[in-house]
Amino acid sequence: MNKIKTIIRKEWAEVFKNRMVIFTVAFLPLLMTAIPLVIIFSTGAITSDASTLTNLDAEMPTELTDAMCPEGLNGADCFQVFLVSQFMMMFMIIPVAIPVTIAAYSIVGEKTTRSLEPLLATPITTIELLIGKCLSAAIPAVLATYAAFGLFALGSWILVSDKILLTALLDARWLIAIFIVGPLLAVMAVTFALMVSSRVSDPRVAEQVSMVIIVPVLAGFFGQMAGLFVLNKTVISWVAVVMLALDAGLIYLATNVFQREQILTRWK
Amino acid sequence: MIHTETLTKRFKEVLAVDNLSLDIREGEVFGFLGPNGAGKTTTVRMLTSLIGPTAGTATVAGFAIGRQDTDIRRTVGVLTETPGMYDNLSAEVNLRIFADLYEVNDAAGQVEKYLKMLGLYDRRLDTAGTFSKGMKQKLAIARALLHEPKIIFLDEPTAALDPEAAHLVRDFIAELKKEGRTIFLCTHNLDEADRLCDRIGVFKSRLLVLDTPANLRASIFGRKVVFHLRAADDRLAQAVRSLNFVREVKVVENKLLVNLEDPEAHNPEIVRVLVGVGAEVQFVGELRHSLEDVYLQLVKAA
Ligand SMILES: Nc1ncnc2c1ncn2[C@@H]1O[C@H](COP(=O)(O)OP(=O)(O)OP(=O)(O)O)[C@@H](O)[C@H]1O
Ligand SMILES: [Mg+2]
Numbered sequence: 001m002n003k004i005k006t007i008i009r010k011e012w013a014e015v016f017k018n019r020m021v022i023f024t025v026a027f028l029p030l031l032m033t034a035i036p037l038v039i040i041f042s043t044g045a046i047t048s049d050a051s052t053l054t055n056l057d058a059e060m061p062t063e064l065t066d067a068m069c070p071e072g073l074n075g076a077d078c079f080q081v082f083l084v085s086q087f088m089m090m091f092m093i094i095p096v097a098i099p100v101t102i103a104a105y106s107i108v109g110e111k112t113t114r115s116l117e118p119l120l121a122t123p124i125t126t127i128e129l130l131i132g133k134c135l136s137a138a139i140p141a142v143l144a145t146y147a148a149f150g151l152f153a154l155g156s157w158i159l160v161s162d163k164i165l166l167t168a169l170l171d172a173r174w175l176i177a178i179f180i181v182g183p184l185l186a187v188m189a190v191t192f193a194l195m196v197s198s199r200v201s202d203p204r205v206a207e208q209v210s211m212v213i214i215v216p217v218l219a220g221f222f223g224q225m226a227g228l229f230v231l232n233k234t235v236i237s238w239v240a241v242v243m244l245a246l247d248a249g250l251i252y253l254a255t256n257v258f259q260r261e262q263i264l265t266r267w268k
Numbered sequence: 269m270i271h272t273e274t275l276t277k278r279f280k281e282v283l284a285v286d287n288l289s290l291d292i293r294e295g296e297v298f299g300f301l302g303p304n305g306a307g308k309t310t311t312v313r314m315l316t317s318l319i320g321p322t323a324g325t326a327t328v329a330g331f332a333i334g335r336q337d338t339d340i341r342r343t344v345g346v347l348t349e350t351p352g353m354y355d356n357l358s359a360e361v362n363l364r365i366f367a368d369l370y371e372v373n374d375a376a377g378q379v380e381k382y383l384k385m386l387g388l389y390d391r392r393l394d395t396a397g398t399f400s401k402g403m404k405q406k407l408a409i410a411r412a413l414l415h416e417p418k419i420i421f422l423d424e425p426t427a428a429l430d431p432e433a434a435h436l437v438r439d440f441i442a443e444l445k446k447e448g449r450t451i452f453l454c455t456h457n458l459d460e461a462d463r464l465c466d467r468i469g470v471f472k473s474r475l476l477v478l479d480t481p482a483n484l485r486a487s488i489f490g491r492k493v494v495f496h497l498r499a500a501d502d503r504l505a506q507a508v509r510s511l512n513f514v515r516e517v518k519v520v521e522n523k524l525l526v527n528l529e530d531p532e533a534h535n536p537e538i539v540r541v542l543v544g545v546g547a548e549v550q551f552v553g554e555l556r557h558s559l560e561d562v563y564l565q566l567v568k569a570a
Contacts, residue, residue, distance in 0.1 A: 002368065002371075003368070003369055003371075006365060006368040006369055009365075010354065010357075010365045013354075013356075013357055013361065014354055014356050014357060017356045110352075113352040113353075113354070113355060114348075114350045114351065114352030115351075115352035115353060115354055116352075117318065117348045117350075117351075117352075118346070118348055118351055118352070118366070118408070118411065118412075119369075120318055121316055121317075121318060121341060121346045121348065122341060122366065122369040122370055123338050123341040123342040123369070123370065123371065124369050125338060260318060260319075261318070261319045261320055264313075264318060264319065265279070265319060
């Protein structure tokens, strides 16, 4: 347990000296928060103009309004909810992108600086090392996601006066997405990046290959934008269940792939 | 302390270590000599539980490799061949991390002790990346010792150090030896091996020989005694050659080089004979072959 803490402390001491990492950890969540808030703000201004209301009402498919909006919400407000919902998937990029930049470097980085062998010579168990490396990338990612969501919640509370709209924006779908799917995504990204990192010999390659894990999230984002599916509560819950199974499988795979001798000698 | 039996490691086509059987005693400094690619580092990695053997067994401090790896790692200290530091972190933090990983009780105290011992205390707050090669090597040695290991593996500790730094490290190893630790020393520096090691194994995939430095010399070259005379010639050489215990005599300038089994017993007799035939003996001394001669002889033959 203490060794895991030591690894995390060490990783953080090292990683947060890297400007690129600080940039992703700080900037990405701010960007992802700002975009939906700007949209709420600007559509709020448009829809208060009564003449556009009827048009919007007509354009919203009932399938969507049913999924998104509690009864008693007018068409314009429902449209706001819809627009902002589109960006829920963007929040899901945070827990994937941040840990990838940290974790991709974590094994191959130690290889290139030749600190891996002394580290593996200590009595730390392989599992402890793996957990330490995992958590050191996943914790900042999850915290950044929560922080971004906190800012978003605060912002929408200030911008949106209508109680119903507020509860619709911050409904169960969001909470499941942020608090359950987010950490699961982070674990997935980290485990994947660690496996890549222990297999390659160049940190840049590790980062590029690991970034592949963002593709499914982006696909989800654009798929939803294109109207291929609606992220209602059921879909999100299923995503969470699938993620859980996926994570379990990835962790199992990682603990098998991650062997001292392999990462030490499979070099060039 | 270290015991191996037909320890073997194969990397695909390369047979890096072939049937190594060794017995290293407690408190011994064991020199492991061999050319580049001989398999020294591979052996150290097996004995420190970093990689597993292809065949054979070994115990280190009574723990079996492959089965009690964590115990072995806890018990031994290892200076790896290319020991990297966390270059962005200070020397002190680097050591603190490892003290914690080695479960050292008084981590801060141990870190301070070894920083001082290796002359790095004044630079403890500087990042390791700013250190010179020699300082990094010293820091790496400190890192290997924080948990006061009974067995220490040193893989070329003085390679790439300037003579002064190398000297300091050698003195430090001698110090560790005095403390009664068992030391497994891989080196290319034969002079270092000669001075520090109780026994030496010459290795090139297989163990070629294993003995004390003195015995290695004697077994390969026999023992030679040099008689410095005011003037040496064949007549004097002939007189010495006629003694039945003398194997070989050579004249080199004013010296007679005599090959003997037991110089301590026979030198007085030779001196008597030389004086008897009118030679003026100035000095008598043993001709020491350098360990380098021994080593080159063995490695070429292998
Ligand atoms: N990870 C590996 N994969 C494949 N072959 C390896 C690996 N590590 C070592 N070898 C091979 O095993 C042999 C022994 O290498 P090793 O590094 O143990 O030699 P060494 O005695 O330490 O040499 P040096 O004096 O140069 O340090 C070499 O032929 C080397 O190429
Ligand atoms: Mg070597």
